[in-house]
Amino acid sequence: MDLKSYLKDRAAEVDAALDRFLPAAKEQPGTIHEAMRYSVFAGGKRLRPILCLAAAEACGGDPESAMPPACALELLHTYSLVHDDLPCMDDDDLRRGRPTCHKVYGEGMAVLTGDALLTEAFLILAETPPAKRYPASSYIADLALAGGSTGMIGGQVMDLEGEGKELSKAQLVKIHKAKTAALLTSSIRLGAMTANATEAKLESLTAFGQALGLAFQVIDDILDVTQSTEKLGKTAGKDEAVDKATYPSIIGLEKSRKEAAKLTKQAMAALEPFGKKALRLRQIAEYLLERDY
């Protein structure tokens, strides 16, 4: 199967699982369950869940066992977008080409929708079958650390505080590690854990995730400069408008492209011990680098 079909099939499986896990829209109170589903089923690529499933595969595991963490990861990612779009944060009206949650349901409801998605992520994660090396609590701790005040949320704080300031490349790397790479890395780690991966394998995949996560963010920064709003499905040129430090603004566009390529090479190297089993992870990393930036 080519990568495109693989990604499409896996995304459809994740969507079906999300539909099963999420409370029905008619469950009381209906508004919050509608708003949760509106935000989750908005045409996302399901990158984090697919990485989780592919990591389970790379470690010889069963993708079915990796489905609860895969869905938890997508809910956690979605909650962060809902809160990030709020007027008191990035103040964005468009997300994936559609009005953002607070534009449709109001600000108070968008705060609660994000809260509910985050809570639901842990509820679903609790359904992950424990592996021999990894009890249920290790999944919870991994995701909570990646999404918490020293991980993703910490990255958003540094991002907020860095607006309008001159940042060094080192500071920017720190922000991106926390804001993006932490959750991508956890996506891969959780998948590997459901496959009862050895410590050595988990370490290799952690290195893969960190390099991939940084590459992903560098490319996102580049696309914000080079692409149209229509093509991005979200407001383009946003970073410059709020005077946010980005790779292109600090080291220039050409060097940013080279940085992305270098990071992806690092990511590939980390996959070597897995041989053919890491085919999909390798292809996904290539696909992320070959986006039209």
Add this chain to the structure above:
Amino acid sequence: MDLKSYLKDRAAEVDAALDRFLPAAKEQPGTIHEAMRYSVFAGGKRLRPILCLAAAEACGGDPESAMPPACALELLHTYSLVHDDLPCMDDDDLRRGRPTCHKVYGEGMAVLTGDALLTEAFLILAETPPAKRYPASSYIADLALAGGSTGMIGGQVMDLEGEGKELSKAQLVKIHKAKTAALLTSSIRLGAMTANATEAKLESLTAFGQALGLAFQVIDDILDVTQSTEKLGKTAGKDEAVDKATYPSIIGLEKSRKEAAKLTKQAMAALEPFGKKALRLRQIAEYLLERDY
């Protein structure tokens, strides 16, 4: 030991544990860890953690094992207050007599602070030692259900949607069950679970928690009408100002007082099977009813 000393000692133990569990204020990024600590160490009575510890005691358990869920409960409660106080929600400037989180740190940071407290709650909960009948995942699921879209968050949604509308007593009970009783009940259940409580005991304590939670909310409604802002440590008369349905507004002050007394009696009856071991739970329920309303 009299109840007052017991409550004071237990609150001090919980505060010490929270201080150990929470990231230090100097940990990067400092602002969010400061804001988390500002919100958590604001003079709260630690009612939920103390109920959790007392429930463990009632089931013959070790309060030390119940400390992680006790702290997780307080963080979850605190996050709900931080988000509830936001301008797009209840828009409150004062909480426990001090400026609310968003007044001090700004709205964006208050959203992130709440998010971080909720995430930290699950991180800490993952440290609960599993009991024979209750694996780690059962604690996570219990708290996530109590705090989620059909529990506490659902209650807040119904509350928001009910503003300015005439509600029946049945509708109000439904809101209070979700908004307040669910988390109080989970506080008691989690403590009992750390003590490896039998199913029958867990059921009795669930009934106790539900009755106590409703009584607590009725009394809160009454106090909002009868007490001064100074005495409450938060803005009084708030419910009436936003035309929110409350027990006093639906059934009147006298009937509300009787309702609170009746619910507390129900709560007491649920404790009968525990005999002397439930001394503290019984005293706490009495103390909550005997607040000066």
